[in-house]
Amino acid sequence: MPEGSIYPLQIRTEVRRSDIDAVRRIVESTGFFHPYETAIAVELVEERLNRGPASGYEFVFADSNGEPAGYTCYGLIGCTKASYDLYWIAVAQDRQGLGLGRILIEESERRIAAAGGLRVYIETSNRPLYVPTRGFYLRCGYEQEAVLKDFYAPGDDKVIYGKALNPRFDSEG
Numbered sequence: 001m002p003e004g005s006i007y008p009l010q011i012r013t014e015v016r017r018s019d020i021d022a023v024r025r026i027v028e029s030t031g032f033f034h035p036y037e038t039a040i041a042v043e044l045v046e047e048r049l050n051r052g053p054a055s056g057y058e059f060v061f062a063d064s065n066g067e068p069a070g071y072t073c074y075g076l077i078g079c080t081k082a083s084y085d086l087y088w089i090a091v092a093q094d095r096q097g098l099g100l101g102r103i104l105i106e107e108s109e110r111r112i113a114a115a116g117g118l119r120v121y122i123e124t125s126n127r128p129l130y131v132p133t134r135g136f137y138l139r140c141g142y143e144q145e146a147v148l149k150d151f152y153a154p155g156d157d158k159v160i161y162g163k164a165l166n167p168r169f170d171s172e173g
């Protein structure tokens, strides 16, 4: 069982220069991602810092005890009216299983709904490594929408999850 507390907890959407290292540290700590995937996660932070909202990347950070412990990155999907992609969600390895992932995903959904979003999509792999991740998405109300066979590699399918948001589910909760 995980030990410790995620509190005091601060949720913020402002992205800081120091988040470049924080995201690298969080993503690496999970042990889930290839170095090239970590590089992409970091690039999205840099893109947001350099281009602001025009980057199309929105972030929610959770600072636990003053230290970034998890985050999400999401954005409106081009050519859709109100569909959003959750590009990344990661919680530092030593902070997992304490409810932080749910707080982050629900806060992201609140903000997406407040911006007029109606649907959220998440993609993941069907590899056994991602069994806990898929369990987490189902637990958070996501439904499996599609499977793209052998998408990542032979035997490694892409699984797409979706969730409809309540349009009245605004930022006030």
Ligand SMILES: CC(C)(COP(=O)(O)OP(=O)(O)OC[C@H]1O[C@@H](n2cnc3c(N)ncnc32)[C@H](O)[C@@H]1OP(=O)(O)O)[C@@H](O)C(=O)NCCC(=O)NCCS
Binding pocket: 030, 032, 087, 088, 089, 090, 091, 092, 095, 096, 097, 098, 099, 100, 101, 102, 103, 124, 131, 132, 133, 134, 135, 136, 137, 139, 140
């Ligand atoms: C997936 C991840 C973001 C979840 O964050 P977390 O803080 O560990 O999850 P939480 O503690 O908030 O759990 C939220 C809910 O999911 C459930 N859950 C977590 N793991 C689960 C599993 N393996 N099977 C079923 N349910 C699970 C919890 O029981 C909890 O349910 P509840 O709120 O109804 O009690 C985190 O574990 C992580 O970063 N994993 C590695 C990286 C990753 O897979 N990222 C996503 C791919 S981009």
